[in-house]
């Protein structure tokens with residue numbers, strides 16, 4: 001392994017400075033895979049950076065994983081900004097991407113620029129992400145030409161769930177070829193990377209081959225340059241039925257449940273606080 005141990009932990013990029021979009025580009029050229037996780041607060045940001053996750057996404061998935069909405073549509077710029085600020089304040093090296101929420105960029109390239117600039121100026125983000133198809137090409141061009149790195153999210157785009165008819169795999173049959181063309185159009189428009197959600201593995205691989213920019217997959221198969229998961233899914237904080245693309249690497253829900261229940265039991269039983277926790 002050619003990984004180096006930096007003061008902050010292992011990083012597939014092997015550098016100890018800030019992760020830049022050019023590093024992600026170099027990783028694609030070297031065929032080295034990398035990871036992205038969502039993060040919405042200080043502790044997860046610090047832990048993920050130290051664990052060697054080079055890119056953190058403050059996703060609009062905060063809607064259903066922080067704020068308790070039942071989809072990503074209701075969350076606002078004013079709700080997401082403090083979360084972006086928390087993550088950028090807590091990290092030294094990770095590339096932090098702010099997700100543009102529904103209704104904050106679709107109206108026009110100018111609206112998109114205004115929202116993205118707020119995440120860069122007020123949130124300290126290093127890049128932004130937006131969802132959509134060809135109608136978003138002017139938005140991507142505007143950001144890229146204004147010095148704002150932009151990731152384009154294609155395939156299943158949750159902000160369009162009502163248009164797409166629910167949570168469904170995209171890009172089956174002929175639609176797959178159209179997704180490859182869309183990916184190329186976003187590359188030409190200036191996107192620095194693509195997020196590909198819920199498409200057949202063959203389509204994820206075909207897009208990854210067809211473009212020179214990195215692809216980050218979620219339910220898009222093993223052929224993408226990188227993979228992303230929502231952290232509460234990855235760590236098993238979320239319970240119940242999960243999308244097929246989720247793998248749980250821990251059972252944080254059970255761990256936290258037990259810690260809280262043990263605390264309650266000790267207080268109720270009169271054993272906490274003991275002498276060692278008293279003044």
Ligand SMILES: Nc1nc(=O)c2c([nH]1)NC[C@@H]1CN(c3ccc(C(=O)N[C@@H](CCC(=O)O)C(=O)O)cc3)CN21
Pocket residue numbers: 060061064065072158167168169198230232233238242243244245
């Ligand atoms: N916790 C969490 N994880 C996510 O991955 C996520 C969010 N929240 N919030 C925003 C969007 C919504 N996403 C979703 C939500 C549901 C499915 C889902 O139900 N998928 C099913 C059906 C697929 C099919 O057969 O067509 C699956 O089994 O994967 C997928 C992505 C992804 N994002």
Ligand SMILES: CC(C)C(=O)C(=O)O
Pocket residue numbers: 038057058059060061062099153197218228229230
């Ligand atoms: C699907 C995930 C990665 C996303 O876009 C989000 O967390 O908002």
